[in-house]
Amino acid sequence: MPNQKGFAHLFILFAALGIIVFLLVSSMAPFKDKLFSFLYPKPSSFAESINTEPYGVNDWNWIDDSMLGMQEMGAKWMRVMVNWSSIEATQGTYNWSQGANNNLDFYFNQAQKYGMKISASVYNAPAWAKQPGLSEPQPDLYANLLKAFIQKYPGKIAAIEILNEENTGGCWPVAKCRDSIYYIPVLKSAYQAVKSADPNIIVTTSGLWANPTGYLEDLYLMGAKGSFDAVNFHYYPGKNAPSGSYTWLISHFRKVMEKYGDGDKPIWLTEFGWNITDEQQNANNIVSPQEQSDYMSYVLDKSMKSGFVNKVFWYDHHGDDGMTLIHTTNNYSWNTLQPTLVSSLGAGDTSLVVSNTTVKNGAPQTADWTRNWPKDGVLQVDNEKIGYTSLTSANGNTTVSGLTRGAGSTTVVSHAQDTRVLNLDLTANFKRQAFYTYKNFIQANPTWSSSQVATLPDVPPPASAAIPLSNAGFESGITDWLGSLTIDSTQGHSGTSSAKVVNTTGAVVRGWHQAVPVEPGKSYFIKGWVKIDPAGSGNMNAMITVDAQDASGKYLTGGPSNYYIYDTEGTWREVHYPFKTPDNAGRLVVYLSTDTGTGTAWFDDISIEPYDLSIPTPTPTPTPTPTPTPTPTPTPSPTSTPLPTPTPTPTPTPTPTPSPTSTPLPTPTPIGDTQHPTVPTNVLVVAISSSQINLSWNPSTDNVGVAGYDIYRNSVKVATITTTSYGDANLLPSATYSYFVKAFDKAGNISASSNTASATTKSPPQATGAISGTVFSSVSGVLKRATISTLVNGSRRSVTANSLGVYILSNLPPATYSVNYHYSGYQDQKINVTVNSAQTTTKNVTLIKRR
The missing domain is CATH 2.40.30 (Elongation Factor Tu (Ef-tu); domain 3)
Structure with missing residues (x-):
């Protein structure tokens, strides 16, 4: 009937207008998520497969021997690397069956033949598709490729991983691409492209590698929520046992996801492994076959019992590699x-x-x-x-x-x-011990269910108290901070001042807080804020890092690993990550660091709190549909979740003047005491850079109490402090300085001078360059784990190409180097490469297989 039909059209029009108005005026992420879920519904097979088929493997060829091995084990997922540069070397021209390691037609036929599912990692943009100055692709061009990929293999792709290891090796040789700010636009564009083409495909993040403990929260803070169905990471702890880090790391990932309302989404482990030989792997990381099996069993068992890790893929399954389960050549x-x-x-x-x-x-x-x-x-x-x-x-x-x-x-x-x-x-093919370990575990636990979920072991408990980091907001001048930093009273995140670090060399330039006590074997969470001047080179990273030391000051471990900030878009951006202290830790040093480029960075409002990673025993949910949390989801801004203003730890002294060379204490008032403190002894000085000399000495004693020490450089007092160590910064390079120290007590009595010690600052660092490229095989694509070496100032330096065949020799003084490329079973190749200051020379090499 015409009237009813017209009314229906009018209703549809108003409904469409309503949706448009809603999108324009709404700034609340939960409502946006619901609308996006309506437009791009969750995969219908997602809940079904989340626990029923948890096992997979990585491979590069997927021949019948490999597939038969998968069938024997019971693994159901193939992780296939989709190399964009090989598929679309020329824009608009696709080659889906190009040779070894890139024959996608063959791989999909194999998956269908053997009844397997494919998770495809689409990586390595061709040069024409990259963003200017970056390794990441242009978001729209990457989206076009994904649409073409899905159209080519309709209904055959179970999951797509958006790029590969973008926080580290996947973005070589452009280091700044490790910053999540460059990855997020690609991820968001890719998610919409995939869902518009096939809503049933699961979309995961790039595989996060090497404990990037702050990267995931960056994705949430800067607007990536709703642009992935699962968090994806890689786990390679070298030769270390997984009990030292695995459950701690996955518990942290889970904590972040719950914080931002994604507690019902799964975590995928798409690469993990240990090597029992040095074939294509690091010889320093070799473990025994028994250790490899034990470590594999630990990861499988704890993933199953977590209730939130839902996919595990061993690297590598079949081939000639120190990690492979089935070794191709009996050698x-x-x-x-x-x-x-x-x-x-x-x-x-x-x-x-x-x-x-x-x-x-x-x-x-x-x-x-x-x-x-x-x-x-x-x-x-x-x-x-x-x-x-x-x-x-x-x-x-x-x-x-x-x-x-x-x-x-x-x-x-x-x-x-x-x-x-x-x-x-x-x-x-030789089936190694770990092949049978994987097979036996799969056969004993073919599916994962809530009945297997248990509390995870080996997660360090939270510290009992926050670390009292004094002057964390820099409102008390330079107090308790050392190194190459100054106070800038024109820049502040919450107050009026911040620490300023200027990098003019491209080398590491940093300041640091005096060591503070730390609890051993505990979990902490550090937060702070950083701002990078956009007028710099654009290649400088700025990070707040920590070093754990034992009670004597010996370095034990540092962090974070593979979490970088290169761009804050001219405003303040939050730094956030957990760290755990070794069992023998006694103190902690906080660094404000810049590296890899020139520019200016500011740091402010730093806090270190206990981090509770205890997770109530979870029950896997039957569907990944997000449930809004009572806490509003932050808006997609780098500063969307500002910290409360930190309160600097009070000190018993008045606010010092903000001079980088002097921190005067109040003039003591004599109270009848006339005894002088003993002389400071064993003054030691060490030049640690071209601009800084560090001092330390044995403490003085006094009948009433030592109040502090005066530091004299070339017989001129330059600082007054209360500790027994001092960093004298902003010095000239290649210059000699002499120091002595005097102690004073609360009555104003001053000791005699200590011994005089001298040191010469180092020569200014030479601007360096790098050599990078890809190592190819004459017969089979890239050569992952090839060894590249050269002599640098008489010392041999070597690196190993990553799983994509990419390598980088960095920090090379300008010179011509004889670079040797080695891979077992192939002829070595030696090439002369000239390196210029502050430049990266690209050198791709093809090695010839021996006959």
Whole structure:
């Protein structure tokens, strides 16, 4: 009927206008989230798959042997790297099946053939698509690629990860891209593009790598909430056991998500691993096969019991790598720590005995290396392949019987005692111990449910009290702060003043607070504010960092790791991250640091509070639909959640003048005491930079009490302090300075002068450059973990290419370097590269595989 039809059209028009007005006037994020959820609903399969298929692996080729290994284990998710530079080298021209490591057509066919799901990490923008001066792509161009990708493989993509390791290696060689401010526009644009093309695809963040403990909160503070369905991170703790950091890190991620109303969204661990050889990996991080299995089991178990980590992907599954579960080539140089012959094996022997004891770092280590050998199979001893029909293990040894010598046309020879024995496992691929560890865990826990959730261990408790960081707002001048900083009374976050650090060299320039006591083995959370002058080079980062020390001042650990701020858009931006203190920590030093570029930064309002990471035992929710929290979600501004104004710790002295070279104490009033303090002894001076010399001395004593110390430089008093150490800053480079110290008491009595000590400041740092690029294989794409080395001032410096084949040799003085590129099984290549001051020279190299 016409009237009803016209009314319906009018109703639709008003409804549309209402939505538009709502978007224009509403500034409350929860309502925006609800509207966006209406436009882009959550994937219908998201809740269904969140706990029923938690296991996956990384691979670079996905051949049948790899897929069969996945089927045997029970893993259901493939993590596929989608290299944009290879797919669309020329804008608008797509190649979806380009050679090794980039044959997406083949990968999707394999997934369909074997019944697997794909999570695709779309990374590495081609040069034409990058933002000027950045490694990140232009948001609209990246969105176009994702739409083309989804259109190419409709209904076949389960999840898309927006770029890869953007807080660190993924953004090389442009260091400032590690700042989340450059990543967020790409993430937001990508999310809308994916959801408009296929709402069923799960969208995750870039894989956060190397404990970027402040990066996730940056995403929330600057408006990225609602632009991802899951938080994605990578975990590579070197050779360290996961009990030292894994549960602490995931508990922190969860705490941040709950703080911003995303407590029902899952966390994905899309890369984790340890290497048992140095093939494509760091030789300093090698662990034993047993340790690799134990560490894997810990991460799997704690992820399952967390209730919020819902996907785990081991790196790497199949190939020639120190981390692979299935090693492609049976090569003795990589398959280390295998059983050895107990006694020599004669040419006519029909049985042999192998020992399950091996040696690592000079100490015997025992494990049942033969536990997962098939009952009948093939061994390789030296170059002889030997068939066998039975195994018997007892007393730490395994007897292998029914030998068939000369299998595979190899020569029957004798073999010496302690020769390693390799089991060929009936295939061309060697399944390592960790393969069976993963398989056994999956088969024991094929799905994850709320009945398995438990309280997580190894999470350091919160400290009992906040750290009393004096003069944290810089309203008392330079008091208690040392190093290359001054007080600027024209800039302040909450008050009138702040600390100012000027970097004119591009090297590390920083100031610091005098060491303060800290509780060992506890969790803390530091907050502060930083502002970077936009008139600088644009490449300088400014961070508030911490160093934990033992009671004697020996460095133990520092932080944060891979969390950087390069741009504050001319205003104040919050720094925020947790840290945990080692069990032997006694003191803490807070640094205000600048690095990698020139410019000016201001710091203000720093606080360090206890951090409670205890999480009530959670129950996994059946749906990830966000539930608004009582606390309003911050608006997408870098300063949207200002801290309360910190109150500086009161001191018993009047406010000092804001001079960087003098902190005068009040004139003492004599009260009848005439005894002088003892002379300060053992004055030591050390030049730590081209502009600063640090002093320390043994304390004086006094019958009433020492009130402070006067510091004399070249016989002129330059400072008065109350501690027994001092940093004399703003000095000239390559200049010699002499110092002595006098003590005074509360009655004004002054000691004699201490011994005189001299030091010469260092020469000014030379502006440096860098060499960066990608290492390619002549036959198979990039060579991840290749070794790149050169001599720098007579000392060898080497780096390892990351998982994308990218490397960077940084902090190189201007010169021509002979750079060597090495990768096992390939011919070394040596190239002369000229480095200029403050520039990065790009050098991509292709290594030739040996025949």
